[in-house]
Amino acid sequence: MALLQTTNLTANYGDFQALFGVDIALNEAETVAIIGANGAGKTTLMRSIAGVLRNTPEAVSFDGRPIGTTPADEIMAQGVAMVPEGRKLFPSLSVEENLLIGTYGRKTSGHWNLTTIYELFPILGERRNNPGTALSGGQQQMVAIGRALMSNPRVLLCDEISLGLAPVVIKDIYKAVPKIKEAGASLIVVEQDIAQAMAVADRVYCMMEGRVTLSGTPDSLSRDDIHKAYFGAGH
Amino acid sequence: MIWIDTVIQGVLLGGLYALFASGLSLVFGIMRLVNLAHGDLIVMGAYLILVLVTLLGLSPFVAVLIAMPMMFAVGWLLQKFLLNRTLGDDILPPLLVTFGLSIALQNALLEGFSADSQRLPTNALTTASVDVGPITLGVMPLLTFGSAVLVIVALNQLFYRTELGRAFRATSDDATTASLMGIKPGNIFATATGIALVIVTIAALYLGLRANFDPNIGPARLIYAFEAVIIGGLGSLWGTLLGGIIIGVAQTVGAAINPEWQILAGHVAFLAVLLIRPRGLFPRVND
Amino acid sequence: MAYTVTTQTRASRITTALGAVLIVVLFALPFFAGRGTIQDMFFILTMLVLAQFWNLLAGYGGLVSIGQQAFVGMGAYALFGGVILWGLDPVPAILLAGAAALVIAVPTAFFAFRLNGAYFAIGTWVIAEVFRLLVAQWKTLGGGTGTSLPRDATRDMWFVELIKEALDVRSAAARDILAYWLALVLALVTIGGIYWLLRTRRGLALAAVRDNTEAAKSVGVDAGRMKWIVFLTSAFGTGLAGGLIYMQKARISPDAAFSVTDWTAYVIFIVVIGGIGTIEGPIIGVLVFFLLQSLLADFGSWYLLTLGVLAIAIMLVAPRGLWGLLSERTGLHLFPIRRRLIGGRLTSSEE
Ligand SMILES: Nc1ncnc2c1ncn2[C@@H]1O[C@H](COP(=O)(O)OP(=O)(O)O)[C@@H](O)[C@H]1O
Ligand SMILES: [Mg+2]
Numbered sequence: 002m003a004l005l006q007t008t009n010l011t012a013n014y015g016d017f018q019a020l021f022g023v024d025i026a027l028n029e030a031e032t033v034a035i036i037g038a039n040g041a042g043k044t045t046l047m048r049s050i051a052g053v054l055r056n057t058p059e060a061v062s063f064d065g066r067p068i069g070t071t072p073a074d075e076i077m078a079q080g081v082a083m084v085p086e087g088r089k090l091f092p093s094l095s096v097e098e099n100l101l102i103g104t105y106g107r108k109t110s111g112h113w114n115l116t117t118i119y120e121l122f123p124i125l126g127e128r129r130n131n132p133g134t135a136l137s138g139g140q141q142q143m144v145a146i147g148r149a150l151m152s153n154p155r156v157l158l159c160d161e162i163s164l165g166l167a168p169v170v171i172k173d174i175y176k177a178v179p180k181i182k183e184a185g186a187s188l189i190v191v192e193q194d195i196a197q198a199m200a201v202a203d204r205v206y207c208m209m210e211g212r213v214t215l216s217g218t219p220d221s222l223s224r225d226d227i228h229k230a231y232f233g234a235g236h
Numbered sequence: 237m238i239w240i241d242t243v244i245q246g247v248l249l250g251g252l253y254a255l256f257a258s259g260l261s262l263v264f265g266i267m268r269l270v271n272l273a274h275g276d277l278i279v280m281g282a283y284l285i286l287v288l289v290t291l292l293g294l295s296p297f298v299a300v301l302i303a304m305p306m307m308f309a310v311g312w313l314l315q316k317f318l319l320n321r322t323l324g325d326d327i328l329p330p331l332l333v334t335f336g337l338s339i340a341l342q343n344a345l346l347e348g349f350s351a352d353s354q355r356l357p358t359n360a361l362t363t364a365s366v367d368v369g370p371i372t373l374g375v376m377p378l379l380t381f382g383s384a385v386l387v388i389v390a391l392n393q394l395f396y397r398t399e400l401g402r403a404f405r406a407t408s409d410d411a412t413t414a415s416l417m418g419i420k421p422g423n424i425f426a427t428a429t430g431i432a433l434v435i436v437t438i439a440a441l442y443l444g445l446r447a448n449f450d451p452n453i454g455p456a457r458l459i460y461a462f463e464a465v466i467i468g469g470l471g472s473l474w475g476t477l478l479g480g481i482i483i484g485v486a487q488t489v490g491a492a493i494n495p496e497w498q499i500l501a502g503h504v505a506f507l508a509v510l511l512i513r514p515r516g517l518f519p520r521v522n523d
Numbered sequence: 524m525a526y527t528v529t530t531q532t533r534a535s536r537i538t539t540a541l542g543a544v545l546i547v548v549l550f551a552l553p554f555f556a557g558r559g560t561i562q563d564m565f566f567i568l569t570m571l572v573l574a575q576f577w578n579l580l581a582g583y584g585g586l587v588s589i590g591q592q593a594f595v596g597m598g599a600y601a602l603f604g605g606v607i608l609w610g611l612d613p614v615p616a617i618l619l620a621g622a623a624a625l626v627i628a629v630p631t632a633f634f635a636f637r638l639n640g641a642y643f644a645i646g647t648w649v650i651a652e653v654f655r656l657l658v659a660q661w662k663t664l665g666g667g668t669g670t671s672l673p674r675d676a677t678r679d680m681w682f683v684e685l686i687k688e689a690l691d692v693r694s695a696a697a698r699d700i701l702a703y704w705l706a707l708v709l710a711l712v713t714i715g716g717i718y719w720l721l722r723t724r725r726g727l728a729l730a731a732v733r734d735n736t737e738a739a740k741s742v743g744v745d746a747g748r749m750k751w752i753v754f755l756t757s758a759f760g761t762g763l764a765g766g767l768i769y770m771q772k773a774r775i776s777p778d779a780a781f782s783v784t785d786w787t788a789y790v791i792f793i794v795v796i797g798g799i800g801t802i803e804g805p806i807i808g809v810l811v812f813f814l815l816q817s818l819l820a821d822f823g824s825w826y827l828l829t830l831g832v833l834a835i836a837i838m839l840v841a842p843r844g845l846w847g848l849l850s851e852r853t854g855l856h857l858f859p860i861r862r863r864l865i866g867g868r869l870t871s872s873e874e
Contacts, residue, residue: 051416073415082416089413093405102406102417105399152418270641272589321839327640331587332795333838339788340831343824455783459652462645466638500656503649507634510646514637 002065004029004187005050005081005156010060010069012045012211019045021211027156032178032188034202036195038231041208043191044086047160050189051083052076063156078107082154086161086191088145090133097129099144103151111153112184118147121177139170146177150186157181160191175201195227207231241371242492243485248373250464250484251381252446254477255439256457257464258387259432265471266408266428267323269330273338275458277433280341281307281440282449286354296356300441304434311433316426323425338454345451356444380442384480387435388473394431404428456499463506469516478517482509538857549707553690553700561696561703565771567813568706572713572764573786574793574805576757579717581791582800583729584753587640589787590647591761593631593654594624596781598762599769600658606676607664613672614681617705617766624762625755627654632754636747648783655781669776677773702771709767713760718802718858720756729753784827795834798844802858807846 003026012020020042027033037043048054050061052073060069068076077083082103090099100118119126122143128136133144142162149157163171171194178201182188192198198205199219207215207230215222215230260274271277281303288299318337322329364375395401403424407414411421443449443457463483468475483502490501509517553561573591580586601623605616631650638646659667678694686697720726729749765786769775779785789812797808812830819826841848850856 053412053416072420073412074418074420077416077418085413085416089410091406091409091413093409094402098402098405101399102402102414102419105403105406105417105419107418148417270645272641272644318835318839327585328581328587328799329838329842331641331644332791333835335589335788335791336795336831336834336838338831339784340828340835343826343828343831346824347828455648459645459649462642463649466642466646470642496660500653503653503656506649507653510634510637 003027004031004064005189006062007046007050008060008062010046010049010056012042012049012054012056019211020049023208023211023213025206025213025216027187027189030182030185030187031203032182032190032201034198034205035189035191035208036193036198036205036227036231037208039193040210042211043208044160045211046208047083047086047158047189047191050076051081051158077152077154080152080155081158082149082152082156083158084142084145084149084160084162086164088138088141090141090144090148092132092134094133095130096125096133096136096144099133100125100147100151103148107152109151109153113150113153115151118150121150121180122147139166139174142166142170142174143177146174146181150181150184153184154186156189157186158189158191161193162190163192163194163197171197195231209233238492242488244371244373245377246485246488247481248377248381248484249488250477250481251377251384252439252442252480253460253464253483254384254480255380255387255435255442256461257468257476257480258384258391258473259435259439260458260461261465261468261471261473261476262391262435263429263432264465266404267425269319269323269425270334270462271319271429271432272331272334272458273341273454274436274461275456276338276341276345276454277307277310278436278440278443278457279449279451279454280345281433281437282356282444283345283349283354283451285437285441285444286356289356295359296441296445300437303440304437307433307437308430311436312426312430315429316422319429320422320425338458342451342454349451351450351452353448353450354444355448356441358445362445376442376446380446383438383442384477387438388477391431391435391473400427460502463502466516467506467509469518472516472518475516475518546711550704553686553703558692558696558699561699563813565699565703565706567809568703568710569764569768570789570793570812571805571809572706572710573761573790574797574809575710575713575717575802576760576764577787577790578794578799578802578805579720579753580757582794582804583721583726584750584757586750586754587644588635588647588757589644589783589791590631590635590649590651591757591790592781592783592786593627593647593651594758594761595765595768595786596651596658596777597627597654598624598765599775599780600661600664601762602766602770603664603670603672603775606672607670610676612679612681613676613770614701614705617763617770620766621759621763624765625759628755628758631758632751636750636754651781651783655777658781659777665776667777669774669779671775672770672773699771702767705767709760709763714802714806721802725749725752788827789830792830792834794844796837796844798846800843801846801850803850803856804844804846807849808844811845 005027007023007025010020010023011018023046025033035043035046045054049056052068052071056069058067058069062068063079063081068079091102094102097115100115124140125143125147128140133141136144146162162174175197178188190198190201202219204218205216205222206213207227209230215226256278260271263269263271284303284306285296285299288294288302289296318333319330322333362376365372366375395404403414403419406417407419407421407424415421460483464476464479467479467482482505486505487498487502491498552564577588577591580588598620602613602616602620605611605619606613611619631647634650635643635646664670677698680698680701682701683694683697686692686700687694690697690700692700721729769780793808793812794805796811797806798804815830816826819829837844
């Protein structure tokens with residue numbers, strides 16, 4: 002039984018259907034990458050899992066329990082945290098307050114706390130009292146990751162954490178992934194950067210137009226397959 | 237000398253208006269909701285204190301301590317089960333629902349307490365005054381102003397020093413992302429309205445001690461509160477205090493020139509600020 | 524396809540025919556109805572006019588005003604001023620009422636447009652209060668206690684003599700009939716005019732402005748200008764209604780003429796209950812409102828309490844009002860134009 006699973010997941014924005022029966026699974030201690038072009042439905046998939054978009058109860062299950070209709074805050078309390086696309090830091094909160102909000106109303110036990118987050122991303126410790134939005138893009142992304150880690154999640158959903166960042170910064174951020182896994186989290190990493198995704202993932206799903214078009218381990222997939230699954234057969 | 241006295245009385249009156257306004261400012265700051273029943277809730281608070289005073293034979297200052305948690309509960313339930321359902325992109329539902337609530341509340345109070353004006357019982361303390369040099373200051377206005385300052389200090393502490401305050405600010409910034417962090421926006425909003433009604437109760441105490449009240453005076457209190465909030469700049473609590481003071485001073489100065497101009501002068505001051513600084517004196521940056 | 528089009532034409536032809544019959548009956552009403560009915564109908568028609576203009580503002584323009592009493596009051600006072608100070612006949616003075624409302628609408632809009640959304644609502648209310656307090660200082664018109672129209676002005680009013688002779692009624696009844704006919708004309712012109720406005724290119728742009736000012740800007744709609752047009756139009760119409768209402772009452776005071784309950788709260792309830800953002804809504808709403816008032820008016824504050832609770836319930840359960848429910852069920856549209864969808868509630872879901 003997978004730790005986190007979607008079964009025939011669909012999603013709509015008004016009349017527009019964004020997901021058509023998506024099945025993905027994430028096993029304990031695994032890192033799964035989801036790749037796909039802009040508009041493929043990756044963010045919609047993440048938001049459906051995290052409870053921002055509602056589904057039927059069985060469409061999403063976590064740890065054997067159906068969570069498709071569970072509100073976002075309760076899903077987070079159960080152990081699924083998200084680093085949202087575009088970072089979404091709270092502008093009225095300082096760096097440290099942004100981190101602390103990840104533990105709102107709960108005592109969490111586990112590896113992650115302010116001290117260990119500042120070890121993971123030392124620059125955040127130096128800038129702890131700055132407003133979150135006064136930081137550079139890469140630093141903001143670190144805050145967003147730290148904020149999600151503060152709840153010591155069992156599953157971490159990362160939506161395009163490399164978006165808009167310089168290659169050296171991306172490398173810096175991805176350096177944290179092994180440490181996050183080590184501390185006991187399983188990851189779903191959404192990426193448009195295929196090479197980056199292949200490098201960290203145990204398995205890869207490729208999405209196009211609201212459907213999973215390809216899946217497998219990184220070495221079992223040829224460049225050609227991925228190209229087709231990414232852009233469609235016509236290209 | 238008489239002018240200095242007038243202005244000081246106005247400043248102290250501004251404390252009362254700041255008390256009226258703080259709850260409105262708090263709720264607007266967190267959920268962009270303007271509660272048109274705010275003034276009627278103040279009046280309801282005054283009646284609640286009056287009932288406690290009459291039934292239990294308490295001093296108003298003790299009765300208010302019992303009324304505060306009751307009003308918190310009213311605010312919490314009101315927000316959770318009624319007002320939360322109106323929040324969204326469309327401004328009509330919250331406006332029309334709170335307007336309906338305002339009318340319903342006014343008439344419920346009329347039905348329950350009649351249109352006769354009431355007053356909370358005063359004692360030696362509430363009618364006392366102190367001489368500061370050549371100027372005589374009433375103890376009541378001083379207490380009101382002091383309470384307003386205390387309320388604003390307390391709210392700022394709550395906002396910037398507590399976990400709940402962090403959650404308030406985060407939810408105000410972005411409710412959806414806040415829910416991803418384990419916050420229930422609906423409960424945060426309910427708590428905020430609960431706190432707003434605790435402040436409303438304090439405002440109600442001074443409203444009822446200083447002057448007569450009846451079920452119809454709510455809308456005028458809403459208007460004063462609104463003017464103070466706008467003058468100060470949306471969401472700025474110290475700005476709200478200053479806004480209250482400006483309205484208060486305008487009213488006492490207006491009244492000193494011609495008693496019939498008291499209210500009008502307050503409104504004119506508001507319009508003048510709106511003309512010069514449409515976003516208020518201390519506008520929030522990210523609105 | 525062609526068949527469908529023909530049926531639709533036939534259907535709307537039937538509607539038009541029925542409408543025409545209704546209008547004829549309404550005009551003929553004074554010939555067979557008593558004075559009480561005429562007075563009730565006057566009340567219904569004037570409230571309908573106010574409701575249509577508030578609906579134009581809030582339902583189509585997204586401008587929720589709680590200050591319409593400013594225009595009713597100013598219009599009414601202008602009429603009294605014109606009659607008492609300048610010796611005008613009350614009937615043409617109704618136009619003066621509209622003009623006065625239009626004149627004060629300009630500074631009102633200037634201030635209120637600086638406020639957004641909910642603050643616009645309270646802002647209009649504050650400005651209405653300012654006008655009430657200013658008018659209360661106008662001593663020649665009775666100051667805070669108010670005044671009445673001079674007896675000879677109402678007695679010699681245009682058309683009254685004619686109606687007296689034609690219908691063989693006393694002069695008080697003739698005045699009511701005159702007021703009723705004027706209200707009927709005003710209501711028909713209002714509905715026709717708003718329907719026309721909404722079907723022009725301007726009107727369609729209006730929907731765009733209401734739905735999203737930014738988006739409207741990006742497709743080249745001048746949102747600011749549309750807001751002004753809607754605001755001034757509503758002020759003018761509301762002022763005319765205010766003049767007419769107080770011409771019939773013949774007695775005025777600032778508190779009554781600038782009453783937020785009578786001229787704005789009731790009007791909002793009418794529109795919300797009937798269905799905001801439709802022309803049919805206020806018509807249904809005013810009938811329901813009148814019915815409720817006839818049934819509950821003796822219960823004093825219970826009546827307003829009920830109205831308030833009813834408005835809340837409708838806003839939550841059926842935000843498109845009674846007409847919205849009806850047209851959903853039957854697909855009926857008496858005044859087909861694009862209509863609004865309201866609702867949207869807070870959940871953590873964004874569907
Ligand atoms: N809030 C929304 N409303 C309407 N359509 C949306 C919304 N968000 C995303 N979409 C549409 O859903 C599809 C999938 O979007 P998304 O999940 O953001 O894709 P990705 O993250 O893969 O780029 C796109 O066609 C997008 O335009
Ligand atoms: Mg995306």
